[in-house]
Amino acid sequence: MINPDKWYFRTSVLVIAILSLGPLALPLLWLNQRFRLRSKILITAATVIITYYSIILTQYSLKELKNSYQEIFKQL
Numbered sequence: 001m002i003n004p005d006k007w008y009f010r011t012s013v014l015v016i017a018i019l020s021l022g023p024l025a026l027p028l029l030w031l032n033q034r035f036r037l038r039s040k041i042l043i044t045a046a047t048v049i050i051t052y053y054s055i056i057l058t059q060y061s062l063k064e065l066k067n068s069y070q071e072i073f074k075q076l
Contacts, residue, residue: 009034022051
């Protein structure tokens with residue numbers, strides 16, 4: 001039986017973990033007995049969608065940064 005009074009089952013710890021680690025923090029959510037199944041599914045889906053778009057945005061930003069540097073070095 002999992003003890004729900006542990007520090008890593010606090011909601012504040014879960015929020016900080018998801019914001020900093022993304023989907024790597026989802027096991028904390030799924031082991032937490034305070035959340036209902038529906039909440040777990042919604043939080044998991046939101047985390048996965050936000051992570052996906054963050055990866056896409058990062059790729060786009062890196063491509064634009066590469067193009068900018070190439071333009072700068074062409075002028076040198």
